[in-house]
Amino acid sequence: xxxxxLASESRVVVDFIADYYRxxxxxxxxxxxEPGYLSKRLPDSAPYLPxxxxxxxxxxxxxxxxxxxxxQSPNFYAYFQANASTAGFLGEMLCSGLNVVGxxxxxxxxxxxxxxxxMDWMGKMLKLPSSFLFxxxxxxxxxxxxxxxxxxxxxxxxxRDRALSKIGADGITKLVVYASDQTHFTVQKASKLIGxxxxxxxxxxxxxxxxxxLTPDSVRSTMEADIATGLVPxxxxxxxxxxAVGAVDPLLELGKxxxxxxxxxxxxAAYAGSSGICPEFRHYFDGVELAHSISMNxxxxxxxxxxxxxxxxxxxxxxxxxxxxxxxxxxxxxxxAKIVVDYxxxxxxxxxxxxxxxxxxxxxxxxxAKLMEHIxxxxxxxxxxxxxVAMDQRFEVVVPRRFSLVCFRLKPRFEGDDAxxxxxxxxxxxxxxxxxxxxxxxxxxxxxxxxxxxxxxTEMRHVEATWKLIQSKADEIIVEGPR
Ligand code: PLP
Numbered sequence: 001x002x003x004x005x006l007a008s009e010s011r012v013v014v015d016f017i018a019d020y021y022r023x024x025x026x027x028x029x030x031x032x033x034e035p036g037y038l039s040k041r042l043p044d045s046a047p048y049l050p051x052x053x054x055x056x057x058x059x060x061x062x063x064x065x066x067x068x069x070x071x072q073s074p075n076f077y078a079y080f081q082a083n084a085s086t087a088g089f090l091g092e093m094l095c096s097g098l099n100v101v102g103x104x105x106x107x108x109x110x111x112x113x114x115x116x117x118x119m120d121w122m123g124k125m126l127k128l129p130s131s132f133l134f135x136x137x138x139x140x141x142x143x144x145x146x147x148x149x150x151x152x153x154x155x156x157x158x159x160r161d162r163a164l165s166k167i168g169a170d171g172i173t174k175l176v177v178y179a180s181d182q183t184h185f186t187v188q189k190a191s192k193l194i195g196x197x198x199x200x201x202x203x204x205x206x207x208x209x210x211x212x213x214l215t216p217d218s219v220r221s222t223m224e225a226d227i228a229t230g231l232v233p234x235x236x237x238x239x240x241x242x243x244a245v246g247a248v249d250p251l252l253e254l255g256k257x258x259x260x261x262x263x264x265x266x267x268x269a270a271y272a273g274s275s276g277i278c279p280e281f282r283h284y285f286d287g288v289e290l291a292h293s294i295s296m297n298x299x300x301x302x303x304x305x306x307x308x309x310x311x312x313x314x315x316x317x318x319x320x321x322x323x324x325x326x327x328x329x330x331x332x333x334x335x336x337a338k339i340v341v342d343y344x345x346x347x348x349x350x351x352x353x354x355x356x357x358x359x360x361x362x363x364x365x366x367x368x369a370k371l372m373e374h375i376x377x378x379x380x381x382x383x384x385x386x387x388x389v390a391m392d393q394r395f396e397v398v399v400p401r402r403f404s405l406v407c408f409r410l411k412p413r414f415e416g417d418d419a420x421x422x423x424x425x426x427x428x429x430x431x432x433x434x435x436x437x438x439x440x441x442x443x444x445x446x447x448x449x450x451x452x453x454x455x456x457x458t459e460m461r462h463v464e465a466t467w468k469l470i471q472s473k474a475d476e477i478i479v480e481g482p483r
Pocket of ligand 1: 080146147148149150184186239241242243268269270271297309
């Protein structure tokens with residue numbers, strides 16, 4: 001590694017990325033390539049001799065960029081955003097540039113200590129109870145993972161081991177995990193991964209009447225039915241901001257049920273967690289004090305480039321009991337004295353990135369004020385889109401909007417009309433135009449189009465132009481009629 005080459009080539013790459021952002025609006029949002037396109041363009045074996053960064057960037061421009069779906073395009077409204085920012089990029093550059101591996105305290109004390117500080121900062125911004133913070137002095141604390149999936153696997157493993165210590169290792173076939181039919185599939189996957197029989201995962205049905213939120217009664221009756229057959233409730237996952245429609249489960253009421261049945265209570269706020277820094281959204285988190293753990297992804301809506309998931313626990317010791325290993329090769333005075341956090345025991349892998357650096361840079365560079373402004377501006381754009389939809393008689397908003405996601409569709413045109421055919425066509429026409437990209441959900445049997453605002457470059461003018469595009473595609477397909 002030659003620092004001079006690092007400096008000069010980094011500049012070239014940064015300029016390349018800056019140009020990418022300058023031109024991004026002109027690129028088709030959803031990639032238009034066919035499967036297998038890249039192997040037709042790239043050599044089938046590695047170069048023997050070194051190649052220049054200029055040659056590599058040229059190939060990226062010609063061959064890779066066309067095969068990208070541009071997540072940072074201002075006209076990207078699909079899935080949930082993974083928003084990037086200048087500070088997120090700079091933080092990532094520092095994380096990657098320093099490239100330390102802070103698996104235990106001694107392997108890079110600042111990496112561990114900064115993570116503790118930044119997790120407390122974030123926890124305070126979200127007004128989490130002090131029991132989740134290191135500074136709360138009650139044994140709580142937080143850790144950065146790469147994804148919600150990892151956070152859920154780890155908390156489930158802790159819950160499983162706590163339960164098995166009471167009922168014996170054979171009891172694993174009796175343990176049951178509870179979520180809703182709107183809970184992200186990551187919980188079902190995690191449940192399988194930690195050895196819960198697939199038949200012991202309960203996706204409790206939700207309805208439009210509850211806004212697709214879990215009801216405490218449905219959870220209680222499902223747990224009662226399981227207990228009656230000799231099963232043991234283990235873990236309940238509630239969501240703030242579900243993936244399909246942005247629904248919010250009633251945290252306080254569900255927390256009381258979790259407590260009554262002695263289950264581990266986790267809150268998944270992967271997307272909407274970021275909104276909790278704004279006082280007007282904080283009420284969605286009332287009841288968090290009853291949770292054992294809560295996670296949210298700054299890499300979705302908090303201007304923090306991929307990847308970054310915050311997980312807080314009231315009793316991280318449960319996690320450590322489940323995940324810790326103590327190989328001789330890693331032994332050191334500080335760990336032996338148990339006076340430090342060794343984050344290797346709070347996660348799946350041994351090695352870990354210096355993600356705290358990235359989140360710290362984002363928070364410092366923007367401050368709480370700018371971060372709140374960013375959330376509010378996305379919500380304002382979503383509200384505006386919602387109003388535009390409501391003004392066109394042919395369309396309807398199908399689920400109440402809570403954050404920056406609007407779920408809408410073309411209404412059925414006559415009794416018995418299967419509006420899903422029309423809406424699928426509308427969505428495909430918009431996406432294949434390359435001018436915007438949205439995705440869909442099917443909830444309660446209804447096909448709906450999701451318009452998720454959150455890309456950093458999106459402005460009101462983009463939202464308005466996309467709405468005009470949607471209307472013009474609707475004009476075309478309504479004239480043509482469904483196929
Ligand atoms: N939970 C919710 C509510 C989500 O919306 C998502 C992804 O969109 C996830 C979990 C999965 O997150 P990850 O990819 O970090 O595992």
